[in-house]
Amino acid sequence: MISRDDLKKKVCEAIDRRRDKILEIGDTILNHPELGFKEYRTAKLVSRAMEEFQVPHQTGLAITGVKGRIEGAKSGPTLALMGELDSLTVAGHPMADEETGAAHACGHNGQIAALMGAMMGLVDADASEALAGNLILFAVPAEEYVEVEYRIGLVKDGKLGLLGGKPELIRLGHFDDVDMAMLIHGHSRPDLKKVIMGRSSNGCVVKLIRFLGKAAHAGSSPHMGVNALNAAQLALSAIHAQRETFQDRDTIRVHPIITRGGDVVNVVPSEVSIETFVRGRTVDAIADAEKKVDRALRAGAMAVGAKVDIQTIPGYMPLDNNPDVAGVFKSNAEMLFGEDELMAGGHGTGSTDMGDVSLIMPAIHPGLGGAKGTGHAADYQIVDKDLTYLGGAKLLAMTAIDMLYGNGETAKGIISEFEPEFTTEEYIRYQEEVFKTEIYDGEENTSTLL
Secondary structure: OOOHHHHHHHHHHHHHHOHHHHHHHHHHHHHOOOOOOOOHHHHHHHHHHHHHOOOOEEEEEOOOEEEEEEEOOEEEEEEEEEEEOOOEEOOOOOOOOOOOOEEOOOOHHHHHHHHHHHHHHHHHOOHHHHEEEEEEEEEEOOOOOOOHHHHHHHHHOOOOOOOOHHHHHHHOOOOOOOOEEEEOEEOOOOOOOOEEEEEEEEEEEEEEEEEEOEOOEOOOOHHHOEOHHHHHHHHHHHHHHOHHHOOHHHOOEEOOEEEEOOOOOOEOOOEEEEEEEEEEOOHHHHHHHHHHHHHHHHHHHHHHOOEEEEEEEEEEOOEEOOHHHHHHHHHHHHHHHOHHHEEEEEEEEEEOOHHHHHOOOOEEOOEEOOEEOOOOOOOOEEOOHHHHHHHHHHHHHHHHHHHHEOOOHHHHHHHHHOOOOOOHHHHHHHHHHHOEEEEEOOOOEEEEOO
């Protein structure tokens, strides 16, 4: 049997030979961005690539997900390599879709290019002959938590259960046959090295809030109205007053926006809408912070005699990168780029639904450079496609080989040592219990499930 190192070399050479095709995939997705649970064109592109390389696959998972499978020569563990299909809305991005405002300002097009590149290299090199178990090539939908009201509509229509792509795939059982997972996310910071080995990141819950007052003529009879905008402003001030109670170790982030501030200027606002995330390092820290946020929202309503409708929706769980999987990835990054191009990333205060995966199986979410500008901003772009697209493909494939080579001893050892935070059933139950709606009228509140 071919040696492990020779197999890695063979796969990397195959990826280099497929350079033009890999770049074409990444650039095609860049030029046609789609929002979460609407990535039909991107999913079709992935499916066509899998068909071309004769990789059996399923489509339409959690609406748009695509799941391919490469079987090893022997039985063994299953490793999922993942890429995210979706983009997000970014005003003013030069590559934004004119109709939807969608733009790849977070580099997910590079993830899919890398995923397809890894597939090409592994298939061209007949790598499965030296592997045990299975490789899942998983193009997953809707990592960016956008268009919340649209997704709530899908929930109410029975088309969706959870609002993020990976949570929904977990809920539907599409991770039941997976033992471990990895995904490489791009980064654009010039002060960081090529590869970032982060340890953890925040989780979050999402809140949709409506303050309900009473309309009246704003000039002649404002005393006859109840100003919902004043209630919202007081609530936002009350949230700010809580910030000194958030402990640094919990990395709490609360960042509300007003999505509706009134209708016309000469009418006292009778309905005002706010959307916010409540982020934190742990599940307990998030729960404590969101209680304070809810209290502040009630206070704003009570102060002016308004009502407030607080809809709480499960977001993403805190990310916990598995150190053993990270160690295998790190050795391949050093082999590919050199030890000087790696650095520890510590804790990140953003959120990703890779966190949900990481609490039920060994998983990692390292960062890889190649972009410039600010993530989620109009100036973000991938400028080194050989690093992001091809480098990502090689890192995915090389780490997969290490995990499943021979009898899959490396993967088996990591899986045997892993202690999950949740079983899949516990995870689904926890997420379903987060869904709730509270209506507070200044005197009492009623709570219901969504």
